[in-house]
Amino acid sequence: xxxxxxxxxxxxxxxxxxxxxxxxxxxxxxxxxxxxxxxxxxxxxxxxxxxxxxxxxxxxxxxxxxxxxxxxxxxxxxxxxxxxxxxxxxxxxxxxxxxxxxxxxxxxxxxxxxxxxxxxxxxxxxxxxxxxxxxxxxxxxxxxxxxxxxxxxxxxxxxxxxxxxxxxxxxxxxxxxxxxxxxxxxxxxxxxxxxxxxxxxxxxxxxxxxxxxxxxxxxxxxxxxxxxxxxxxxxxxxxxxxxxxxxxxxxxxxxxxx
Amino acid sequence: xxxxxxxxxxxxxxxxxxxxxxxxxxxxxxxxxxxxxxxxxxxxxxxxxxxxxxxxxxxxxxxxxxxxxxxxxxxxxxxxxxxxxxxxxxxxxxxxxxxxxxxxxxxxxxxxxxxxxxxxxxxxxxxxxxxxxxxxxxxxxxxxxxxxxxxxxxxxxxxxxxxxxxxxxxxxxxxxxxxxxxxxxxxxxxxxxxxxxxxxxxxxxxxxxxxxxxxxxxxxxxxxxxxxxxxxxxxxxxxxxxxxxxxxxxxxxxxxxxxxxxxxxxxxxxxxxxxxxxxxxxxxxxxxxxxxxxxxxxxxxxxxxxxxxxxxxxxxxx
Numbered sequence: 001x002x003x004x005x006x007x008x009x010x011x012x013x014x015x016x017x018x019x020x021x022x023x024x025x026x027x028x029x030x031x032x033x034x035x036x037x038x039x040x041x042x043x044x045x046x047x048x049x050x051x052x053x054x055x056x057x058x059x060x061x062x063x064x065x066x067x068x069x070x071x072x073x074x075x076x077x078x079x080x081x082x083x084x085x086x087x088x089x090x091x092x093x094x095x096x097x098x099x100x101x102x103x104x105x106x107x108x109x110x111x112x113x114x115x116x117x118x119x120x121x122x123x124x125x126x127x128x129x130x131x132x133x134x135x136x137x138x139x140x141x142x143x144x145x146x147x148x149x150x151x152x153x154x155x156x157x158x159x160x161x162x163x164x165x166x167x168x169x170x171x172x173x174x175x176x177x178x179x180x181x182x183x184x185x186x187x188x189x190x191x192x193x194x195x196x197x198x199x200x201x202x203x204x205x206x207x208x209x210x211x212x213x214x215x216x217x218x219x220x221x222x223x224x225x226x227x228x229x230x231x232x233x234x235x236x237x238x239x240x241x242x243x244x245x246x247x248x249x250x251x252x253x254x255x256x257x258x
Numbered sequence: 259x260x261x262x263x264x265x266x267x268x269x270x271x272x273x274x275x276x277x278x279x280x281x282x283x284x285x286x287x288x289x290x291x292x293x294x295x296x297x298x299x300x301x302x303x304x305x306x307x308x309x310x311x312x313x314x315x316x317x318x319x320x321x322x323x324x325x326x327x328x329x330x331x332x333x334x335x336x337x338x339x340x341x342x343x344x345x346x347x348x349x350x351x352x353x354x355x356x357x358x359x360x361x362x363x364x365x366x367x368x369x370x371x372x373x374x375x376x377x378x379x380x381x382x383x384x385x386x387x388x389x390x391x392x393x394x395x396x397x398x399x400x401x402x403x404x405x406x407x408x409x410x411x412x413x414x415x416x417x418x419x420x421x422x423x424x425x426x427x428x429x430x431x432x433x434x435x436x437x438x439x440x441x442x443x444x445x446x447x448x449x450x451x452x453x454x455x456x457x458x459x460x461x462x463x464x465x466x467x468x469x470x471x472x473x474x475x476x477x478x479x480x481x482x483x484x485x486x487x488x489x490x491x492x493x494x495x496x497x498x499x500x501x502x503x504x505x506x507x508x509x510x511x512x513x514x515x516x517x518x519x520x521x522x523x524x525x526x527x528x529x530x531x532x533x534x535x536x537x538x539x540x541x542x543x544x545x546x547x548x549x550x551x552x553x554x555x556x557x558x559x560x561x562x563x564x565x566x567x568x569x570x571x572x573x574x575x576x
Binding site for chain 2: 052054073074075078079083084086090091092093094095096098099102103104106107109111113115116117118119123127128131134135138144145147148149150166167170
């Protein structure tokens with residue numbers, strides 16, 4: 001496979017007797033905006049947890065750039081260029097926006113643990129360089145007005161942007177967004193779409209889960225639909241919208257999950 | 259650092275440096291213990307306040323440092339200051355070794371485990387392991403260092419030595435705060451899942467905080483052995499760990515907060531010694547009130563200490 005391709009093959013994840021992800025396979029190609037949709041409780045977030053190493057799956061294979069990453073711990077997966085955001089925003093809420101974004105620079109920083117005891121000219125330079133990069137990200141995500149504000153005190157939409165800025169600070173190749181539009185109003189959603197395109201223009205591949213169908217149909221290039229952990233359809237948004245299995249999954253099981 | 263902070267710290271050190279001129283030897287001893295406990299409480303802050311791990315065994319590392327100094331000095335005749343590097347390294351190593359297998363435990367589970375370590379440690383000391391810990395009586399005859407020019411007053415020497423060690427500790431805390439590893443600890447406390455998901459090796463940095471905190475507490479151990487010319491097991495038991503734990507919680511995770519905490523928890527009871535047991539009654543109530551009214555401590559940690567050039571316009575933060 002070519003570079004920067006994520007291939008899931010027959011991934012299965014069980015929690016006790018519950019099969020959360022069942023024999024799922026899909027391929028995300030470089031530069032795509034790839035969507036995963038499905039009713040509540042279909043196992044979408046679990047798929048993300050498997051890819052990012054939070055809940056490693058027992059069966060199947062997750063291949064990234066030709067390397068098996070199924071059993072790697074989360075921080076090693078970030079080092080390989082895959083980073084995620086969370087459905088329920090997980091910021092370092094007491095800390096400032098700038099410090100939150102700086103956390104993404106952690107893996108790019110050349111400082112060792114000993115620099116926490118004795119700083120060297122090199123570590124000071126590295127520190128400065130990374131703060132500078134944080135400044136650029138603050139501008140890119142239009143957050144420079146809230147640089148010093150505590151992340152937890154900001155409106156929901158802004159927190160989402162902070163979380164994306166933090167993820168982008170790691171300079172990922174693949175950005176995974178878990179329901180980025182959840183809890184956003186219409187105007188914030190429009191802003192989000194713009195941001196997603198801006199990130200794509202940087203050459204970052206995007207994989208996202210979303211409930212907001214308008215958003216999914218507009219931004220994604222390719223979709224996989226899952227229900228009860230199984231893939232029920234895949235294709236371009238136009239194809240998916242007409243797929244009878246998808247329509248049934250959405251209409252037939254609207255409220256028997258969660 | 260901001261101007262206000264520099265002023266505050268300079269004032270603190272000036273007052274401390276001048277204290278021997280006005281205090282008698284009893285109060286100088288109280289002052290010395292205040293400085294020593296401040297170093298230990300700051301080391302506890304690295305693990306509890308910054309990394310957010312419930313470690314209730316800090317007295318273990320403090321004691322390990324003190325015993326390392328006492329054994330090397332009283333039994334092997336090493337000069338006191340020469341024992342300090344080992345009094346830092348031995349606890350740091352133990353911190354890393356002990357933390358390794360328990361670091362994945364959370365909150366209350368970790369707390370109980372660290373209490374267990376502390377109890378085992380005191381038992382080992384009391385049972386005179388290897389014939390070098392002196393059993394329940396501990397070790398006597400540790401050298402009292404005299405600093406140049408202060409040969410006639412060992413207490414003043416001990417005081418200034420402790421002040422120097424506290425100054426070193428302040429520098430270390432400052433360096434930590436301005437480094438990648440220091441920030442990583444904050445991220446761990448706030449949300450360790452998110453910290454892992456952003457690329458931080460949570461396990462390594464948790465162990466790092468234990469090692470660093472233990473080393474710092476060990477350094478305080480050396481000056482403790484110097485101050486009392488002796489070490490004994492009960493000075494490092496679990497109740498002492500509870501005290502350090504409470505200092506960080508009541509004071510808040512900041513240098514002024516910790517100093518305030520040590521002052522309230524240690525110096526104030528000395529001042530009100532005349533009120534005998536009542537002081538602890540009032541004290542307990544004060545602790546409860548602090549936690550209800552200021553759950554993050556009297557002087558909580560402040561964030562947003564970021565380079566000025568990142569701040570546009572006139573933002574005031576929160």
